[in-house]
Amino acid sequence: RISHDELTALLTGYGYKPYFVEGDDPMPMHQLMAGTFEAVVNEIRAIQKDARENGFRLRPLWPMIVLRSPKGWTGPRVVDGVQIEGTFHSHQVPVTDLDAKPERLKILEDWMKSYRPEELFDENGTLVRELAEMAPKGSRRMGANPHANGGMLLRDLRMPNFRDYAVDVPKPGAVRAEATRVLGRMLRDVMKLNQNSSNFRVFGPDETSSNRLDAIFEVTDRVSTAEILPTDEHVSPNGRVMEVLSEHMCQGWLEGYLLTGRHGLFSCYEAFIHIVDSMFNQHAKWLKVTREIPWRRPIASLNYLLTSHVWRQDHNGFSHQDPGFIDAVVNKKADIVRVYLPPDANCLLSVADHCLRSRHYVNVIVAGKQPSPQWLDMEAAVRHCTVGIGIWDWASNDQGAEPDVVMACCGDVPTLETLAAVDFLRQHLDVKIRVVNVVDLMTLQPSTEHPHGLPDRDFDSLFTADKPIVFAFHGYPWLIHRLTYRRTNHDNLHVRGYKEEGTTTTPFDMTVLNDLDRYHLAMDVID
Structure with a gap:
């Protein structure tokens, strides 16, 4: 509802050259729109021709059309004494409750007939030939333009x-x-x-x-x-x-x-x-x-x-x-x-x-x-990412036996803190630890829920069916619980992650504030 001059200034400031098509009488508006379209298309073609022949020189002012017409234009003007056309009442369905108010059927009928369908369709409901022939052919049709089907x-x-x-x-x-x-x-x-x-x-x-x-x-x-x-x-x-x-x-x-x-x-x-x-x-x-x-x-x-x-x-x-x-x-x-x-x-x-x-x-x-x-050489990284999840044997010490605890990690900082916690625990405790790293988050879901999900048997072979799991996660902890709630060992899963504690501080203090640091992870194992 801003003035014509103000709207022109706004759009010009955005880098456009606005053309206005304004009014409420359909036939003059149709003629005005047709002429404006032709002028704008010719202007666009001239800009394109210059750029293709001479390369970029100056930023063009691209034309744009501003249509200002009443809201709900050509719909019912008044329903039950309430102004519809040109007001917010025209939004969505302007004529409702036809069962309760059968007199409104006449309003709907008059509205539909105002488009003179008998001039547009033949007795079989097919668009008349002279109108059908006006439609663009081949890739000139909007739906057949290859750019509308980019694949x-x-x-x-x-x-x-x-x-x-x-x-x-x-x-x-x-x-x-x-x-x-x-x-x-x-x-x-x-x-x-x-x-x-x-x-x-x-x-x-x-x-x-x-x-x-x-x-x-x-x-x-x-x-x-x-x-x-x-x-x-x-x-x-x-x-x-x-x-x-x-x-x-x-x-x-x-x-x-x-x-x-x-x-x-x-x-x-x-x-x-x-x-x-x-x-x-x-x-x-x-x-x-x-x-x-x-x-x-x-x-x-x-x-x-x-x-x-x-x-x-x-x-x-x-x-x-x-x-x-x-x-x-x-x-x-x-x-x-x-x-x-x-x-x-x-x-x-x-x-x-x-x-x-x-x-x-x-x-x-x-x-x-x-x-x-950096943890993995390239070939090891490719193998790990291809599967999306896996045991890091070089960080684990449960080879040939069941682990006492599984320490899982997902994300670069959680991986660092997990491996530091594992190093600390292995130096001070006689505990068998299995380290599982997750690259593809969706592997945590069952295969019935996601194409990348692990079958339950494979998931249990990594996380065990009954051993405690300490999971250090990059994001909010409950996401891991959402993804794994159907898994056999979910009851033994304890997740650390971001819990909305932060400030301007050191990287290590950030992990401490959220109980994701190596010492909290080690304490979780001891507990």
């Missing part, structure tokens, strides 16, 4: 060999690395290999460098068509990294990119990915429904990389500490969602390669960016 245009990414970026791990814990920085070098080469096909982009809310993915800027830039200042770094109109401090805009960009047949990765601080919860939810629902439609081709998966996570917010504090996005993700259909928490850089490389090649999923990868101990 038809989708081409596999050209992928480097992820093993080429491996961290050399002579023995577990002997070296340290920044997992996402290692991944950044692989993503750089994914970008490089696919530059000619122009089908891969990285999206994020101004965090690509912060999340240690800045190797990407060796081969491309952040894209911007606005003024570029001398102080800007890695910014150009042709960049393939799309950054703006708006998570929901990044999500919308990525969804549109995937739906039209391309590939992408969304890198985000873990706590702030919650901003797109509802958008993720709708995309997951769309994937679920379209999986069941034969003519819908699968599209590239929506890949989230969540880093700068809850356990390493050293200077940002409590506001940046929330691992709960994965709780929302696992609510969706098992055929659609995958959640991975690689414990080190080599596992992250293996998982990322798998996710970038996948189709029609939502993949969530949670990984740290800070220097951390």
Whole structure:
């Protein structure tokens, strides 16, 4: 309801050239809209022609149409003395209670007849020929446009060999690395290999460098068509990294990119990915429904990389500490969602390669960016990630016997604290410990609930049927209980994780505040 001048200023400030189609008389409005459409399409074609012939020069003002018509236009104007057209009363169903108020049937009949159906359909209810022939043909039809069925245009990414970026791990814990920085070098080469096909982009809310993915800027830039200042770094109109401090805009960009047949990765601080919860939810629902439609081709998966996570917010504090996005993700259909928490850089490389090649999923990868101990050499990491869960024999001492306790871990920091607790316990107690590490969170569910779920027999072979389990988890503890509540040994499962305690403090103090540190884990075993 703002003025014409104010609305024009608003949209011009957004970078558009607005065209207004305004009124309440249908026939003049139809003519005005037809003429405006023609003018706008011609303007768009001129912009495209100039860019294709001369390359990028100046950021164009793209035309847009603003239609201002009464709400509920051409519907019933008044029902029982209440104004409908042009008011909020026209929302949803403007004529109701037809059984109780049969006089309203006349209102409904007049409304339907106002569209003169006898001029639109023949006696068989078929659209008359002269109107049917006006419809576009072939791929000019909206539903037949290949960009509306992006899987038809989708081409596999050209992928480097992820093993080429491996961290050399002579023995577990002997070296340290920044997992996402290692991944950044692989993503750089994914970008490089696919530059000619122009089908891969990285999206994020101004965090690509912060999340240690800045190797990407060796081969491309952040894209911007606005003024570029001398102080800007890695910014150009042709960049393939799309950054703006708006998570929901990044999500919308990525969804549109995937739906039209391309590939992408969304890198985000873990706590702030919650901003797109509802958008993720709708995309997951769309994937679920379209999986069941034969003519819908699968599209590239929506890949989230969540880093700068809850356990390493050293200077940002409590506001940046929330691992709960994965709780929302696992609510969706098992055929659609995958959640991975690689414990080190080599596992992250293996998982990322798998996710970038996948189709029609939502993949969530949670990984740290800070220097951390590396546990597995590349071949061991590949074997571990292929299964998604497994016993780390090198950290266990129950070989050839039943363990006294199972110590499980999922996530990089919980893995570190678990292994430190195991080392402490083995030095001071005569106790047989089995260490189980989880990369693929969905393996914890039964195979009847998720395609990646372990059968009960396999699950029991890892966690035993009756021994105590101390589980150190990256996120909220109750998620592990949700995923495992049907398992044989669930009653003996004790989970430590984030329990909404945090502040600006040291990484180790964060684990202490949430009873996830090595000493609390050791005490759980002793107790």
